[in-house]
Amino acid sequence: MRDQWNSKLAFILAAIGSAVGLGNLWRFPYIAATNGGGAFIFPYLFAILTAGIPILILEYTLGKTYRSGAPGTFARINRKFEALGWFQVAISFLITVYYFAIVVWVLCYIGYSFTLAWGDDSTTFFVSDVLQATSSADGTGGINGHLVIPFLVVWAIVAFIMYRGINKGIDIACKICLPILLLCTIIIVIRGITLPGAIDGLAYMFTPDWSAIAQPSVWVAAYGQVFFSLSIAFAIMISYSSYLPKDEDVVNTAFLTACCNHGFEIFAGIGIFSIIGYMAYAQGVGVEDVAAAGVGLAFMVFPTAISTLPALNTLFGVLFFVSLFTAGLTSLISIIQAVITGIQDKWEMSHNKATTVVLIPAFIISFIFITKSGLDYLDFADYIANSFGIVLAGVIELLLIGWFFKPEKIRQVANLTSNFNIGQWWTWCLKIVTIVVLGYTFIINMAGFLKEGYGGYPMWIGWVCIAFLVIVAIVFAAVKGKPGFYQKPDDAPGYED
């Protein structure tokens, strides 16, 4: 019998845990600040309402109705759609293997925070001491010995959670991690907004530049941020919702998940940019001179900011990296579960067997990202997964469901059990608005990649990642699964209905 979430709260916390990840803390604030500041809020809220929430509702309904991970769900709608599900699972696998490395770095920095080990030059510390980075991505430069033990610790934690399954593993992990994340963030925000110079950081993030609203790139950035932030179009939400009871509401749950995810982004952004503002004030420079995003913000700028704090530097360092760790861990386990669900459903494996089948190759491959060239491989793999993989997966998903299947059937199924009904606006958002924006984003990204490559890295890394995604999609869809894998539940809409 298929697993089920013990309670609705378990599912909601798991979905929020999946959505709230590293990007909420280290990507959103900078994206907002550099795309019109406060004016970004309008395209951002619009993107949440027209893309984020509609796609969440779609994926929750698909998973709950067809009672399978992404490959099984799409196969049960139409056998020819199965490859899309495997494409999404392949994206999840790709993200899994490099995401581990980031969580490992974060775990290391929790330890470094106790002594502010990064000293006066956090950039050199990160690049030379922590990563021992080589200057090129040709070859690996060998495994970074410093990272092996934390790498094994993270793997042990993740394996422990995954083997325990969705209720005894993922549910409990989220119930522990999310309150810790919230508490740490609340403390950071309170400390941040009470620092001198915090106002400048907040002004940098929220002062509106209204001319930005007329720029297509700002709308693309808004939709991109919503899309990547919500863990949609790479099999996770379909996988998680496939363990929901049939009569559970999904519409209101989608609204709640999206509001929690993006509400947390705003809240964390206030804390982070308050502290960045203080750092700029302490250094006597403008906020724009120190603001950064991603790995640079987390491991170079923010450690410097922590060192600059007037008191309790160690405490705030630990709080910041613990929040990154908990956010990263809950996202990582959801990504892995998406792969496990796909494999388990197709070959009717036991949970433990499917978990082993996924974790062993992931463990071996993830060593690449703790080598001395690991950062370069990670950067490129992340670029391919996000700019090519997820965007294309989203476009295809919306095309297949919106134009080849009947989204109205899905809407009716969603409304049957929902706290409140969704109207036709949902269908039009999926069929038109989101496809147009995602399609445009994909074309721009691919054109840029084909013309200029990415980051000066050897192109073969990108092509290997793309080939991996495509080959997995084709091969896994072609291999025959157990008969039950293709059988849709009796009450689920069929392709020919």
Place this chain on the structure above:
Amino acid sequence: MTASAIVMMCIACIGLWGGIAVSAAIMVKSNKKKAAAAMEAQKEEA
């Protein structure tokens, strides 16, 4: 910090945190209704 920045920050916070509050309230109300309906059904069976 300019008034417009404060206004935009408030719009973002109220919009999203207000959304959390409204969704949660709808969820609680719906759960209460379901629980009441389940109790009614139990009474009728008894």
